[in-house]
Amino acid sequence: DPDDVVPVGQRRAWCWCMCFGLAFMLAGVILGGAYLYKYFAFQQGGVYFCGIKYIEDGLSLPESGAEAQSARYHTIEQNIQILEEEDVEFISVPVPEFADSDPADIVHDFHRRLTAYLDLSLDKCYVIPLNTSVVMPPKNFLELLINIKAGTYLPQSYLIHEQMIVTDRIENVDQLGFFIYRLCRGKETYKLQRKEAMKGIQKREAINCRKIRHFENRFAMETLICEQ
Numbered sequence: 001d002p003d004d005v006v007p008v009g010q011r012r013a014w015c016w017c018m019c020f021g022l023a024f025m026l027a028g029v030i031l032g033g034a035y036l037y038k039y040f041a042f043q044q045g046g047v048y049f050c051g052i053k054y055i056e057d058g059l060s061l062p063e064s065g066a067e068a069q070s071a072r073y074h075t076i077e078q079n080i081q082i083l084e085e086e087d088v089e090f091i092s093v094p095v096p097e098f099a100d101s102d103p104a105d106i107v108h109d110f111h112r113r114l115t116a117y118l119d120l121s122l123d124k125c126y127v128i129p130l131n132t133s134v135v136m137p138p139k140n141f142l143e144l145l146i147n148i149k150a151g152t153y154l155p156q157s158y159l160i161h162e163q164m165i166v167t168d169r170i171e172n173v174d175q176l177g178f179f180i181y182r183l184c185r186g187k188e189t190y191k192l193q194r195k196e197a198m199k200g201i202q203k204r205e206a207i208n209c210r211k212i213r214h215f216e217n218r219f220a221m222e223t224l225i226c227e228q
Contacts, residue, residue: 048080049080052157052218052220054073055074055158055159087111087137087138088108088111089108089135092105093105104118105183107179107180107183110138112130112177113130114128114129115128116184118187121210123188125187125189126189127189127190128164128191134216161222163194164193164226166228207226209226210224
């Protein structure tokens with residue numbers, strides 16, 4: 001019956017629509033699967049609660065004795081999660097009992113070569129290029145944590161200082177990779193620059209600084225995040 005015949009052009013258009021529809025569905029499945037994989041990997045990774053002892057700057061050597069030796073040191077304790085395959089470290093610094101420091105969540109993304117700090121008091125994110133000279137790679141850091149938990153390595157360390165200056169606001173955190181996006185989405189996010197790396201424009205004194213004490217190596221780190 002001529003009325004039942006579908007024109008060739010219409011059939012081709014229908015085929016193209018089907019192909020595009022299937023392609024979009026397949027892309028959605030792939031992207032959704034990748035997101036779920038990263039989400040569940042993040043959720044299921046082992047979490048360590050560890051601490052190190054460190055000596056404050058300028059402290060003189062105490063007299064001998066267990067109490068004097070103990071009084072020499074301050075302690076940093078934090079939750080740490082490491083995803084070796086993704087090359088990512090997560091650090092959660094709780095509110096310290098005695099130290100003058102702010103609570104924070106930190107992400108070191110070795111794949112993206114970025115570090116992000118979420119100041120939990122201000123609910124603001126700060127992003128800076130990863131400093132591999134002070135942050136241990138995930139595999140080495142995991143070995144250190146295992147040794148600390150096993151009691152084979154009990155670090156009594158020193159404190160390193162670094163100062164960052166807040167610069168430009170970042171509008172699109174989705175360009176910073178999955179893990180930093182997950183930390184900073186919906187929050188004011190800014191770039192940081194290390195003070196010693198700045199030229200000329202750092203003449204003004206920093207007037208407002210936040211202090212975060214943490215560790216991702218055999219020594220403690222004090223990070224000052226300052227606005228000018």
